Structures are given as C-alpha cells and as structure tokens.
Amino acid sequence: MSKHKVWSAEDLFNEVNKYMNKDHVDIIKKAYNYAADCHEGQSRQSGEPYIVHPIQVASILAQLRMDPETISAGLLHDVVEDTNATLDDIDEKFGKNVEIIVDGVTKLGKIKYKSNQEQLAENHRKLLLAMCSDIRVMIVKLADRLHNMRTLRHLKPEKQWRISNETLEIYAPLADRLGIGTIKWELEDISLRYLNPQQYYKIVHLMNSKRNERVAYVNEAVKEVKKQVSDMNLPNVEVYGRPKHLYSIYRKMVIKHKKFGQIYDLLAVRCIVDSIKDCYAVLGAIHTKWSPMPGRFKDYIAMPKANMYQSLHTTVFGPGGKPLEVQIRTKKMHQIAEYGVAAHWAYKEGMTDEVQASSDNNRLNWFKRIIEIQEDTDNASEFMDGVKGELFGDHVYAFTPQGDVLELPKGAGPLDMAYLIHTDVGNHTTGAKVNGVIEPLDYEIKTGDIVTIMTSTSSTGPSQDWENLVTTSRAKHKIRQFFRHKDREKNIAIGKDLLNQAIKDNGYDISDVLTKPNMDRLLNKTYYKSIDDMYAELGFGNKQPNGLVNILTLQIRDDAEKKRQEQEQKDILENHQTIEKNNDHPNNKNSKLNKPSDGVVIKDVDNLLIRLSHCCAPVPGDKIVGYITKGRGVSVHRDNCPNVIEDDDRLVNVNWDIPDDSHTLFNAYVQVEGYNRNSMLNDVIKNVSGVCKQINSVEGRVDHDKTVTISLKISVKNLAQLEMVMNHVKNVHDVYFVKRPFK
Incomplete structure (x- = not known):
C-alpha cells in the first residue's frame, strides 16, 4: 500500500487558504484549537497524539474542497464521543449545522444493547438517517473511515478483519452511491489487503x-x-x-x-x-x-x-x-x-446551503428509500439488511415507454417498478408489458427492458400475495400500508382483543390498566397519534402487545414497588428496635465485643451476621459504615460507597478488629485505564505481582478510542498494601489512571 502524507495543522490551514477567505479559515483554526484542547493528553493506538486523527480527517475533506462547516465538523467529530465536550458546546461555539454533523457522526454510546451486532446496526441506522437530513454527515464519516483504514496496521488482526469487512459492506458502497470514487477505490483496496492478503499480494x-x-x-x-x-x-x-x-x-x-x-x-x-x-x-x-x-x-x-x-x-x-x-x-x-x-x-463562496442542499436532493432520490425502509421496521438489523439489499446490491436499469430510466435492485419485477413510479400506479396495476410482450407480475426485469405498467381505475387494489412478488422495501411498505388502511376497523378490533389478553396474561386487571392517564402516557411514549392507531398496528401484526403492557402498567408497578419498600423500611425499623432492646437487657451490660466477622465488629452486639460488601470491597484501614439489610444482617461498606443510602434507621457504627499479626487477606478491586499498546497487560500484572502475591481474576476491555480497561481482583492485608500496589501500577508506561471502582 502507498504511504500517505501525515498532514500537520499548518498543512491543513495552508490547504484551505488556497480556496477560502480569511474569515472562513479563521473558523477552521478555531475548531482546531478547540479540538486540540479537548483531546489534550489522549493518544491513538499508534502512540501518536489523538489530535493527529482529526487533522487527517479534516485534510481529506479539504482535498475534496469542502465548506468551512464540514471541515470544522471533521476536526470536532470525536470530541463529543471521546471527551467531556457536549453537543450544546458545539452548537454554542460553532453553530447548529456543525452540531448536527458532529451528532450524526457520533456513535450511540449511552444505550446498552443485547449484542455488538445490535449496537453496530443501531449506529449504522443513526448515521444513515442523519445523512438523509444533511449529506455532509456521511462525507465526514467517510473521511473518518478512510484515515482509520490507512492506520489499520496498528490494530490486532481480528479488529483489522472486522473493520475491513464493515468497510467493504457499508462504507465503500456508500462512497460509491455518493459517487465519491476517490474514496471508494481506496477503501476497497485497503479492505482487500486485510480481508484476503493472499489474493491482494497475488494481484500486486x-x-x-x-x-x-x-x-x-x-x-x-x-x-x-x-x-x-x-x-x-x-x-x-x-x-x-x-x-x-x-x-x-x-x-x-x-x-x-x-x-x-x-x-x-x-x-x-x-x-x-x-x-x-x-x-x-x-x-x-x-x-x-x-x-x-x-x-x-x-x-x-x-x-x-x-x-x-x-x-x-x-x-x-x-x-x-x-x-x-x-x-x-x-x-x-x-x-x-x-x-x-x-x-x-464543495466550497462555493456566496452559494447558500439551501441551494446546495436542493441541488443534492434532486440528484439523490434514493435517500427517500432509506426513509421508507426505516418507516417499515423499527428493528435496526432488519433496516440495515433492507438498505444493503436494496441500495448497495446489484442493480438493473429499465426504461418507461416515455424513455425515462429507472434504477431497480436486481431481482425486481413490474410491481416494484410500478410502486417506484407512484403509489397509485402500483395499487391500480393489472399487468405489465416488457418490450411489447405481456409478462407475468413475477417477471424479473433486466437492464435495457422497456416496461409498460398496465393499470385500471376500476382495480380494487393489491392482492394479499403481492407482497411475495416484490423485492423492494418501498413496494412492500406501500402494499402493507394499503391493507392497513383497508382493514383498519377489523385490525382495531383484533388489536383490542390482543392487548386485553396480554394484560390478563401478565396478571393485571383490565380496568386497572386501561385508564385514561395510562393511555395518555402510552401515546406520549410512542409514535401513535391515537389509541385506535395503536390497536390497528397491533391487529395488523406490526407490534407485539407485551411492550405496550409494560408502558401501561408502569404506574401500577411503581406503586407496588413503593409499598414494598415501605414495608421493608418498617421491618428494618422493627429489627433495629429489637437489637437496641436486647442491648439494654441487664445480662448484656458487661458483655465484651462480639466475635469478629470478616474482621469487623459492632460494639455490644452479639449474634448478628456481619459481611463485607462486594460493591466497594472495604479492606482494613478504610473508613467503614454498617448498613442493616433485611434478613442478611449488617453489610459493611466504605463510607463513601454510593450504594449506602443515607438513612439513620439503617446505619450502625462498625469498627475493624484485626490483630497486628493477622495473616487474613481481603479481596479488593483495582481498575486500570491506559493506552492499548503491546505488553500493556503483562506490565500491569508484573507490577501488581511485585507487591501482591495473589491475583484472583483479570478482565480486559478495549474501547473504540484504543483505551484499554483492565479490571483486577486481588487479595491484600490492608489499605497500605493496596495503595502500594496502585502506586506501582501508576508508574507503568501509558497508564492513564488507577482507581478502586464501585461495582
């Protein structure tokens, strides 16, 4: 692969200065300074300062002669995802358009998904939908992906393969769809280098x-x-x-x-x-x-x-x-x-965004198909399958009798073409002629075919089996939409029955659930315009009732949980009063400290279970507090543990009681974050082992920004030994910080 010049900030400013006025160049310099401050102290997998990456992304955009907002977004594209900067900060400093582009490129970071595949699909969907509102979102993302591909050699082989495969499936076809050949070709060649090195070097x-x-x-x-x-x-x-x-x-x-x-x-x-x-x-x-x-x-x-x-x-x-x-x-x-x-x-001084956006929208009508695919499913994986199959797959080009050229995915038939022309044309189709010959509706259109759609105003509309005859998401969506409307009353009745049965199956009374406040809450939390719309979707089979039951019963479940907590508080108070009563008994006046449990005692109290909490793992030397639990005795926490609720009725004073010659070991958790370089894990373990002989478990995770998080469970005598371990690890090269986490 060819070597690419690593641009400096000065190189970038010189490049944009070739085609921008001074005010616009100053905007880009402002974005660079802000990005450099935000990424200060961060490094990439290669070991170079993180700001190098945004500069290269912005430089690729500058070579495309993009406008100041796009290049600024290229410099800022990672600050929301990887630093403390917020979208509001971007909006305030650089304007709404830059904020929209940065938001579109930013991954969904705070939502937990069942799997990495689901997370990936949701990120792709967010990106594609953002692209439909501002094409510059995808242009910045392609520049970002191109530089990441150029530096892929710094990643592990499994990551190289995964990223290259994603690039070949999603980003290279997108570059092709957007006509950006200069990026598309390079993405494809680099992907091949990592996906099939044997064939790559054979061709070379x-x-x-x-x-x-x-x-x-x-x-x-x-x-x-x-x-x-x-x-x-x-x-x-x-x-x-x-x-x-x-x-x-x-x-x-x-x-x-x-x-x-x-x-x-x-x-x-x-x-x-x-x-x-x-x-x-x-x-x-x-x-x-x-x-x-x-x-x-x-x-x-x-x-x-x-x-x-x-x-x-x-x-x-x-x-x-x-x-x-x-x-x-x-x-x-x-x-x-x-x-x-x-x-x-591309930058055209004096040309408004509206004019440019209009120019693009006239050329890129396939954006509408992305929206239609989105409207037809709320499942991210199904959405991406539809996009890849319909927009990124092979296509054929057919003619209308008037000579207009229509693009269709390979395998499409006359009904797909009819619905592409207009919904009414599709709904009133009675047959089709291909090159002057009547063909069945399951005919597969080929490039160069002249297709005439035959319609009738007396047609009653699509038949139920049409959905099996079409391949495009648009056609499927329009056919389903027709039957939703046609069978609306029947679907509403079926939907009511389904919801009522689901409420009963979940153990609730229908009259308690289907109240006006609950129904209003449901409409506020969903996209339905009316309750009848909700019933119609249920009856049509487009939604499952259990998710709606969860929303409808939210207040009921909250009330039940509140009652449970009140009863638990009452039980704890009674338990605490019993302890105090036993302590006041004459036979207990001269009692000694109770036998230590995990090295912790409660003065003048016997026969009460004491255990060290796993959430904060206190060790001798920590300031601690006791927390009375229901049925499990006293749980001992570090006094700054966030899981301790400030409640005087549940807190008791506890103390460490460890003999100086004790050999008892206590579990402690240590979390290390640093740059994911070679031998990082080995160096951390070596430094821990030098002070602490017992490492019970080690877990590692590498994030998208090349940060490695290493979680250790170790055994130590006391806080002094634990702090010695942490200080040794802090001295390891490329370690950012070491802390004791709360679980």
Whole structure:
C-alpha cells in the first residue's frame, strides 16, 4: 500500500487558504484549537497524539474542497464521543449545522444493547438517517473511515478483519452511491489487503510482473489518441493512462472467474474534453482508428448511473490488436466521477446551503428509500439488511415507454417498478408489458427492458400475495400500508382483543390498566397519534402487545414497588428496635465485643451476621459504615460507597478488629485505564505481582478510542498494601489512571 502524507495543522490551514477567505479559515483554526484542547493528553493506538486523527480527517475533506462547516465538523467529530465536550458546546461555539454533523457522526454510546451486532446496526441506522437530513454527515464519516483504514496496521488482526469487512459492506458502497470514487477505490483496496492478503499480494505481483510492458503499451495508445484528437482541432483535450484498482481486478478474477489476462480494462486511456458534443466526436475518432469490441460500449452520458456518474466507455482492439478500454468525459463529469456529491457540496463562496442542499436532493432520490425502509421496521438489523439489499446490491436499469430510466435492485419485477413510479400506479396495476410482450407480475426485469405498467381505475387494489412478488422495501411498505388502511376497523378490533389478553396474561386487571392517564402516557411514549392507531398496528401484526403492557402498567408497578419498600423500611425499623432492646437487657451490660466477622465488629452486639460488601470491597484501614439489610444482617461498606443510602434507621457504627499479626487477606478491586499498546497487560500484572502475591481474576476491555480497561481482583492485608500496589501500577508506561471502582 502507498504511504500517505501525515498532514500537520499548518498543512491543513495552508490547504484551505488556497480556496477560502480569511474569515472562513479563521473558523477552521478555531475548531482546531478547540479540538486540540479537548483531546489534550489522549493518544491513538499508534502512540501518536489523538489530535493527529482529526487533522487527517479534516485534510481529506479539504482535498475534496469542502465548506468551512464540514471541515470544522471533521476536526470536532470525536470530541463529543471521546471527551467531556457536549453537543450544546458545539452548537454554542460553532453553530447548529456543525452540531448536527458532529451528532450524526457520533456513535450511540449511552444505550446498552443485547449484542455488538445490535449496537453496530443501531449506529449504522443513526448515521444513515442523519445523512438523509444533511449529506455532509456521511462525507465526514467517510473521511473518518478512510484515515482509520490507512492506520489499520496498528490494530490486532481480528479488529483489522472486522473493520475491513464493515468497510467493504457499508462504507465503500456508500462512497460509491455518493459517487465519491476517490474514496471508494481506496477503501476497497485497503479492505482487500486485510480481508484476503493472499489474493491482494497475488494481484500486486501480477500487476508488477509486466508493468514496464503495460506502461509502454498505454503510452503508445495515449500517443495515438492524442494524434487522432489533434487532427480534430478540439480545444483543451487531456489524454492519459488510467491505473486499474486492485479490488476491481479481484472482483473480476474471483467473483466473475476471469483470468488476469482476460481483464480488458486493465489497460485504459481516459480522455477529458470540454463538452458533451466533444465526447461523442472523440468516440467517433477512436472507433475510426480502432475497431470496437462487440458488447463493450456503455453510454453513461445518455443514461447516467444513480450516483450521478457520466462517461462514455468503449473497449477497442488497440495497438497490436490488444484490448484497450477508453473512457471519455467532460471536465465537469470527471469532477463528479472523482468527488461525487462532495463536488456539489464543495466550497462555493456566496452559494447558500439551501441551494446546495436542493441541488443534492434532486440528484439523490434514493435517500427517500432509506426513509421508507426505516418507516417499515423499527428493528435496526432488519433496516440495515433492507438498505444493503436494496441500495448497495446489484442493480438493473429499465426504461418507461416515455424513455425515462429507472434504477431497480436486481431481482425486481413490474410491481416494484410500478410502486417506484407512484403509489397509485402500483395499487391500480393489472399487468405489465416488457418490450411489447405481456409478462407475468413475477417477471424479473433486466437492464435495457422497456416496461409498460398496465393499470385500471376500476382495480380494487393489491392482492394479499403481492407482497411475495416484490423485492423492494418501498413496494412492500406501500402494499402493507394499503391493507392497513383497508382493514383498519377489523385490525382495531383484533388489536383490542390482543392487548386485553396480554394484560390478563401478565396478571393485571383490565380496568386497572386501561385508564385514561395510562393511555395518555402510552401515546406520549410512542409514535401513535391515537389509541385506535395503536390497536390497528397491533391487529395488523406490526407490534407485539407485551411492550405496550409494560408502558401501561408502569404506574401500577411503581406503586407496588413503593409499598414494598415501605414495608421493608418498617421491618428494618422493627429489627433495629429489637437489637437496641436486647442491648439494654441487664445480662448484656458487661458483655465484651462480639466475635469478629470478616474482621469487623459492632460494639455490644452479639449474634448478628456481619459481611463485607462486594460493591466497594472495604479492606482494613478504610473508613467503614454498617448498613442493616433485611434478613442478611449488617453489610459493611466504605463510607463513601454510593450504594449506602443515607438513612439513620439503617446505619450502625462498625469498627475493624484485626490483630497486628493477622495473616487474613481481603479481596479488593483495582481498575486500570491506559493506552492499548503491546505488553500493556503483562506490565500491569508484573507490577501488581511485585507487591501482591495473589491475583484472583483479570478482565480486559478495549474501547473504540484504543483505551484499554483492565479490571483486577486481588487479595491484600490492608489499605497500605493496596495503595502500594496502585502506586506501582501508576508508574507503568501509558497508564492513564488507577482507581478502586464501585461495582
């Protein structure tokens, strides 16, 4: 892989100074200074200061010629996730637009999910939906992912594989969808390097084996094309050789089962001209010079790709009869091919955000499909499956009878196309003609098909089996929507029965649950506009009743818990009064200290269980307090333990009673945080073992910011020995802090 320049802050300022005015450059400098302050003292996995990463992200955005808000967001994209800065801080200092972009890129950190996969799916969904409101969210995220991929060598192999796989499944297709070829190609090549190094280096070897021969061939072809074009007297024509990207070679060799020598566009020439008319003129000249290869001409100017890509592609029998691909496009087309939607968001002084956003929305109607997929499911994994299947998979391009081109996922049929045109067209479809021939509704559309949707105003609408005939989320959503509306009254009745039964099954009385305050609370906590909407969704099968029962019974359960706690308080008070009464008995007046339990005593009290709490693990030397529990005696805590409730009726004075010559050991918890470098765990354990001979357990966790958290359970004699252990660990290189955690 090629080495990439590590940009300094000064390099970044020089770059933006090439195309921004002074006021806008000052905004970026302000964002840099704030990010540098927030990330002060933090390091990356590579060991370099963390601020290096935001600078590289901002530099990638600067090379795309992005606006000041986007580059500022690139510098600030990790401050909310990794520092004490808040979104309100970003809004106050840099404005709402920057805050929205940073929020869109920030992961969901405070919600606990059942699995890493669920967390990942939720993060992806949040990112995609944020992108739909401001495309710059995804542009910043792609720049962030690109730099992370460039520095992937610093991570463990399993993380390299996971991140590369995610990049190839999600981020490279997104870059492709947004038309940002310059990022897409690099993401794909680096991902291949880590996912399949054997194939990667095999292709590198094949590319290098006859490199001089291929370079000479391309140079000869470029010379011939320039000669042909010069005879046409066209202005400002640029002709050069184009390298083939490794991943595209891999796809053709492995996925399409082609040999290296069968990949015709391995040798390619690109022509950049001034106008569309010049594109076709150059195409004619090249076809006059060399014979075109049958079936290898593609006109993406007349039929642009969904990501706005336009170009003419032709493969000819070039010099010596060898296959040669030629791409012909205008300068504007080339800009879009390299930078895609980023070219439309590129810095244009005086152009308003509204104008740019409108420009993008006209070109990127597929955003609407993301929203439709979101509306059709509240499950993040299902949402991502729908996005990947419909937007990132293979596509076909079909024509309407009027000549409009529609993009559909591979496997789509006439009904998918009908609903893509309009909901009413889909609902009133009676049949379809493909290339003038009537075809069944389960026909699979192919690229180039001319599809005529036949409709009737007297149609009663979709049939129940249509959902099995469509592949797009839009079509499925519209069909379900039709039946929701059509069978609404029936679904409401079914929904009522389902909810009533669920209330009974959970042991509640229906009249206690379905009160007006409870129903109002339900509407406030859900997206339903009315109770009937809720019943209709239940009856349609789009929601499960138990989740609604949990919301409806929240107050009932709170009241029951409050009563339980009141009764527990009463029992504890009675228990405490009994202890005091026993202490006042004449036979106990001269009693000695009770026998120590875990080295702790309560003065003048016998026959009461005493135990050291696991939540704060007190050791001799700690200031401690006793807490009377129900049925489990007295629990001993450190006096600063957050689990001790300030309640005079439950607290008792306790003391340590440990002989000086005691060999008793006490469990203690130590938590270490630091930079996840090689041998960090070994160094920590070595320093602990030097003072404490008994380590009972060790657990480690590495977070997204390359911070490692090591949790140890050790045995010590007292607080002095524990503090000695902690001081030794603090001296370990790259340790941020050492503390005693509360469980």
